[in-house]
Amino acid sequence: MKKLFKMMLAASLMVVMVSCGSTKNVTKKNGNMTSGVEMVEDLSADGTRIEQVAYRWWLGMGEANVEKVAIRNAESDARRRVSETINSLVTQETKGGEVQVNGNVEEAIKTYWEQKSAALTRGCAPFGEYESEFDEKTGKYKVKAKVGIRGDKYVSILDGTKDAKPEGLTNEELQQFLDLNQSIIDAAKN
Numbered sequence: 001m002k003k004l005f006k007m008m009l010a011a012s013l014m015v016v017m018v019s020c021g022s023t024k025n026v027t028k029k030n031g032n033m034t035s036g037v038e039m040v041e042d043l044s045a046d047g048t049r050i051e052q053v054a055y056r057w058w059l060g061m062g063e064a065n066v067e068k069v070a071i072r073n074a075e076s077d078a079r080r081r082v083s084e085t086i087n088s089l090v091t092q093e094t095k096g097g098e099v100q101v102n103g104n105v106e107e108a109i110k111t112y113w114e115q116k117s118a119a120l121t122r123g124c125a126p127f128g129e130y131e132s133e134f135d136e137k138t139g140k141y142k143v144k145a146k147v148g149i150r151g152d153k154y155v156s157i158l159d160g161t162k163d164a165k166p167e168g169l170t171n172e173e174l175q176q177f178l179d180l181n182q183s184i185i186d187a188a189k190n
Contacts, residue, residue: 034059034081037151038128045152054151057127058082059144067141071130074145079121082147086117089187093180105176108166113184119157123149158185 035058042053058081062073090113094106127148134141164181165174 035085038148042150055127055148056151056154057146057148058085058124059146062143062145063140065140067132067134067143070132070141070143071145074130074143075126075147078145078147079124082121082124083117086113086120086188089113089184093183093187103173104169105173105180108169108173108177109180109184112161112164112166112181116157116161120149120154123153123157125149155189158188161185 035056038055038057039052040055041050042055043049044051058078060074060076060078060081062070062075062077064070064073090110094109124147127146130143130145132141132143161181162185164177166177169177
């Protein structure tokens with residue numbers, strides 16, 4: 001029993017260490033840097049060791065009179081950016097192809113990716129440390145905070161979309177849907 005308790009205590013400490021662990025930023029500079037990828041020490045999938053894991057993250061900003069509320073607002077803003085990123089990719093891909101405006105394929109792809117965007121957003125958790133600044137003139141906290149998702153989970157959610165086959169499409173429309181879907185997956189992985 002003592003051995004089990006010690007193992008559970010050690011595992012709990014590792015989780016705490018991971019959340020405060022070292023990170024190596026591997027993002028590319030892209031203006032305001034509202035998203036990126038970082039290598040982080042995290043528990044392995046089976047929970048037996050610490051390993052370097054890639055995380056996809058998004059930055060949000062929030063403001064409020066109470067710091068905790070400002071943090072929550074910043075994290076909500078970051079989650080909104082996850083959806084915004086995916087919706088932007090969908091818009092780019094549907095405008096670049098031969099998709100009819102308001103056609104069956106465009107409607108199917110947008111509806112499908114709204115669901116996937118929601119899954120990605122739900123998969124995100126607070127990530128790293130936040131920056132907080134108190135503005136004495138306004139009496140408000142201005143916070144920058146990130147949400148992130150493990151890279152393997154991110155890719156798993158994206159790859160789970162490869163075999164999508166919405167109903168009500170002709171064979172030609174289905175092929176166009178699958179081609180667009182794959183181009184969105186490829187763009188989201190980069």
